Amino acid sequence: MALRFRRYIRLAPGVRLNVSKRGVSVSTGIRGASLTYGKRGLYGNVGIPGTGVSYRERLDHSKNRRISSDSDVNTSINIQLSLQNDGNILLLNKQGQPLPPDLARIIKKQGYETILDWLNKQCLEINKHIEIIRDIYLLTPPPQPLFDYQTLPFIEPEPSYPTLKGLGLLGRLFESRRQHIHNHNTNLIQQYENEVSEWYRRKVEFEEAQKKIKWLFEEGRFSDNNAMMQALELRFETLDWPRETIISMDIVENGEDVFIDVDLPEIEELPTQEASVLEKTLKLKLKDISQTELRKLYMNHVHGIGMRLIGETFRTLPTIKAVVVSAYSQRPDKSTGNLIDEYLYSIKVIREDWNKINFQKLEFVDPVTALERFEIRRDMTATGVFKAIQPYTYNLS
DSSP states (O other), X not given: OOOOOSXXXXXXXXXXXXXXXXXXXXXXXXXXEEEEEETTEEEEEEEETTTTEEEEEEOSSOOOEEEEETTOOOOEEEEEEEEOTTSBEEEEOTTXXXXXXXXXXXXXHHTHHHHHHXXXXXXXXXXXXXXXXXXXXXXXXXXXXOXXXXXXXXXXXXXXXXXXXXXXXXXXXXXXXXXXXXXXXXXHHHHHHHHHHHXXXXXXXXXXXXXXXXXXXXXXXXXXXXXXXXXXXXXXXXXXXXXXXXXXXXXXXXXXXXXXXXXXXXXXXXXXXXXXXXXXXXXXXEEEOOHHHHHHHHHHHHHHHHHHHHHHHHHXXXXXXXXXXXXXXXXXXXXXXXXXXXXXXXXXXXXXXXXXXXXXXXXXXXXXXXXXXXXXXXXXXXXXXXXXXXXXXXXOO
């Protein structure tokens, strides 16, 4: 089944998931953090990238601390931590090669607390992806106050006037040298004038675009269908999203109803493992999420997507009375094996009914149950198995 609307938008991911059929993996540690092992013992190093300043603390026995710079030379081994797909920590040298097992055991023992802290952070990072997918509906905004787009200043600096070459002794003595310097300076000035002209062009273009945006939100979105569409596009483009998502939308002629189609993720794309830390062995344990829990996670996510899009639409467009969200997924056609779009649910929400949700206590709301309060077409079992449905059309039939 093809998409019904003409305007397409990509919701860009603010959180990029690193998932596969084996689950979630982390390949790098905290930026600027490492271990150093040398004759004077084991040190933890935390740098401030780009400053040349670092904080060092001895981890094996001494608690002496000091501030150092890049000029501080140590005859030591710089050790990086890497988390493998099986949950084991790998200690690498500067060249990215694994340390000898005996040396790795010594460093893990002496730097236990630092390595454990690093491992806990990796665990939280992995499980955070599951929470973001499950709890996307918690970011659903209330209808009031209206979303307001703040115009931006043009921050690109104006080109600087070039430093011209002086005549010097040779230029004062020889005409050919004076001519060469004159041509050189003339070219610099011409280049500068071209750059300034181009800079002004970009500045005017940017400021005109900002004026248009200001008009969209101060006047256009209250009456003009095309302006309403552009305002909603701009709002959607600011959203952080767990994965890149394609939506299409349209506003019907009366300017009171918005129709949105959303391309849902497949259940196979969700993380299939969650992590916990085994402190004794300094290892990350990856546990498979059961199929029942995975379907529940998927149910929450796809309904949470609908809630978020409905909420953003009502908050951005004050004159809209109803929002229709139809969510689809790609599934193999049993007769041909080709992928086709199958709608999993289609929901119509009236603004007055939407206002009854307590947006200050969304943590107590179940997104699956919440959407059942409205006019919804959905064929889903209690365990989260969906069958295809026919979505609402323009005449809401």
